[in-house]
Amino acid sequence: MILFEEDIRKETVLEIAKKIAVAARTAPKGKGVDNLEIAILTDGDIEKLAEKMCELAVVEGRTSFARDAENCRKSQVVMLFGTKITTLGINCKFCGFPTCEDKKQHSEIPCFFNANDLGIAIGSAVSVACDNRIDNRVMYTVGYTANKMNLLPTSDIVLGLPLSVSGKSPFFDRK
Secondary structure (H helix, E strand, O other), rough: OOOHHHHHHHHHHHHHHHHHHHHHOOOOOHHHHHOOOEEEEOOOHHHHHHHHHHHHHHHOOHHHHHHHHHHHOOOOOOEEEEEOOOOOOOOOOOOOOOOOHHOOOOOOEEEHHHHHHHHHHHHHHHHHHHHHEEEEEEHHHHHHHHHHHOOOOOOOOEEEEEEOOOOOOOOOOOO
């Protein structure tokens, strides 16, 4: 039997995406509170996301959304990482309020630890992608669109991570 890389590329990226999800899940979190939501998109779901990104590019006048939609279309997998905004009772004041109780009156303001935990999880995710030679790029545009589409229903802040295997990274020479 001869097995060509082109024939196993998609399934290989999907298997690595599962490992990436596990790495993000096990990343350290403030007070050990896990507010992460993680999803893996393939095929038609990537296309739906890309279509919505192109729509937002026009409606909101943000050309980077159309550019990033094309990057997603060139990816075998797009991962979503989200977190809800909830206080941890630390009273750190990083959010700008003296106490977590005061911050709760402003639900639209992120808790520093929620955003920080999401960043640490993304760092863990990207490291697994890099260790496996999977081209990737963290994209807020993907997360913004995923939020608009309610793809991660319990998350308030979402980031996207397209994963690609090709002869040249689609994320390198972006215009």
